[in-house]
Amino acid sequence: MGMAKFPLRRFPGGSIALGIGDDAALFRPKPGREVILTCDWFLEGTHFLRDKHPPQAVGWKCLARAVSDVAAMGGVPRCFLLSLALPATHTGAWLDRFLKGLRRASRAFECALAGGDTTKHEEILINVTVTGDARAGRAVRRSGARPGDAIYVSGRLGEAEWGHRTLKWRRGPLNDTDPLTKKHLYPEPRLALGQWLAEKRMATAMMDLSDGLSSDLPRLCRASGVGARVHLGRIPLPNLSVTDLKPGIDPVRLALHGGDDYELLFTVARRSMSRIPRSFHGVRLTPIGEITRDYEVQLMREDGSGQLLVPGGWDPFR
C-alpha cells in the first residue's frame, strides 16, 4: 500500500544502496564514521489525536522526533524506516496528507525513506527508526557532564506545550501559522547546532528535551553521575502575548515541565563557555545553571533559596 506512493527511493545523498521493496535496506556509512540508531513511537491517543492533529503535522512530527535524537548525539541523519499501521478508512486522503508532511520533513532533514513495514489496525500506529552517522568518537552522550560544567538550553522552553494546550482547547479549524502552535505541530530538530557542538567538541553531554526540563535534566545527571543547580530566573520562558495569559497558565511551569520542545540540553566545560555564542543560526543559547558534585537537581530562586526540581514532565506510566 502507501509505501509505493512515497517517491523517495533515490533521495540525494547516495548512501542508500537499496530501498523499499526488499527484505531490508542497505546503508554504507563513510569510513571513519559511526552509525547512530534510534526509534520512536508515535501513537494515536498517546502522541497525537486523529481528529485534532492535521495529518501533515503527524507525518512531519513522527520523523522530526526521531531525527531529534540524532541531533542530540551531534549526528547527521541519513535514512529512516517507517512502520505504519492504519485502518482501511485512512489509506486514502489521510495517508496522502500524512505522506505529504513526511516527505517535507524527509527533505528538510535530508533523511531518506529506506524501508518499513505496513499493516492494518483500527488505531493509527506509527514507529520511526532513524539511522544517522557521526565522526567516530565525536557523538555526544548523556554521560559526559562534569561538576562545574555550565548547563545550556537552546530556544525557549514550554512553547510546544502551550501550542498543545491551544490545540486541545480550540474548536474549529486550526491556526497553523501561530508560532507556538507551529512549534507543537512542526518541531524543528536542532541538527545544525548539535553537529556544530559535536564537531567542535564543545558539549561534554547532550540530550534533546522531549519530556520537559524537569524530567530530562535529572536523566542527564543520572547518566553522568552528577547533580545540577538551575537558576529559575535564567530559564528562557515561552514567548506568550498578554492575550495568551489565561488563568491557570504559568509560563514558568510550562518551561519547567512542558514536553515536546525538542530543544537541546547540553553541558559545556567552564573554559569553553566563551566560545558558545548567544545564538546559533537564529536560535538562542542560554546558560541556565551548572553541574554539581551531589546527585540532586536543585532549582534556585532569585532570593537565593532552592528546592528540589521534581519531574513534572511526560511519563506515560504515571
Added chain:
Amino acid sequence: MGMAKFPLRRFPGGSIALGIGDDAALFRPKPGREVILTCDWFLEGTHFLRDKHPPQAVGWKCLARAVSDVAAMGGVPRCFLLSLALPATHTGAWLDRFLKGLRRASRAFECALAGGDTTKHEEILINVTVTGDARAGRAVRRSGARPGDAIYVSGRLGEAEWGHRTLKWRRGPLNDTDPLTKKHLYPEPRLALGQWLAEKRMATAMMDLSDGLSSDLPRLCRASGVGARVHLGRIPLPNLSVTDLKPGIDPVRLALHGGDDYELLFTVARRSMSRIPRSFHGVRLTPIGEITRDYEVQLMREDGSGQLLVPGGWDPFR
C-alpha cells in the same frame, strides 16, 4: 520501565559502542561491510493473541521475524531496537516472561539489544528494528533472478500455519514441544544458510517466506522482472502425522499459502545447482521449479497441466 531489566547492554560482539539509556545507539560496522536495516510490526490481534500465545513465544518471535529479513539478505545480525507499548497490567509477570523469550532469541541470534522506546497502551504493540551487516556488495537482493535459474526453498512449507491452526483450535494449555506448534511459536531464521549462500555468491536472488509461497514468489519475480514455474509435486509439504489430517486440512494448500515459515526462497544459476547440497546444517534444500522469461507464476501439476499461482497467503488489507 522494562528496559532496565534487560541485562544485554554488554552483549558479546563488541560492536555496540553505546546501549540503552542514551538518545540513540551507536554501532561501528567493520570496514568493508554494509549496514542492513529492517523493521517489523508484531501487534496483538494481528500477529499474536494475548491469551493464546505464551509471552516467551511473543518475545522470541518478534525478534526472530525481523532477524529473518537479515538472513534473507545473507547478513549477520548485530543489534536491535525494541519499541514496546504495554498496558499497565502487563508490566509485571507478562513482561518478565516476554523478556525471557526475547533474551533467549537475542542470545541465539547473537543480536544485542541496543535501545528502544517504551510507552503505555491498552493493546500490546511491538516493533523491532534489526541492524546487521554483510560484506559490501555481497548482500543478496530480491531482484537478481534470471530466466533459467532454479528456485529453491529451505525446510518444509506450511508447518507454521498448521501450528497456528492447532493453537487456535486448542483449549487449555499448549503443547510447546510439538514440532509444528514450535515452528509457529519459535521460528528459526535461516541465518547460517543465508550467510553461506551470500558468501559463496550462490544465490542470484533471495527472500524469506513470511506471507506464504504463493504471495512471496510473485514478489521475488516482480522485483527481478521475471516469471516462474513451480512443480507442485516437488514442494516440501508439512510433516503431518495421520492423526493430524483432519477434514479441511490440505497439506498442499498449507504449503502453498501458509505464512510465517521464515524459510528462505532463493534462486540459483543452473551451473551452480550442483554445488547446492540436499541439506544444510540439517535443513533440507529443495529445488521446486525454475525462473522463466514471462511475467507469470505458473503452478505445474504432475500431469503436465499448469495454472496461475494465485496469492493466497497473508495480506493484512485483504
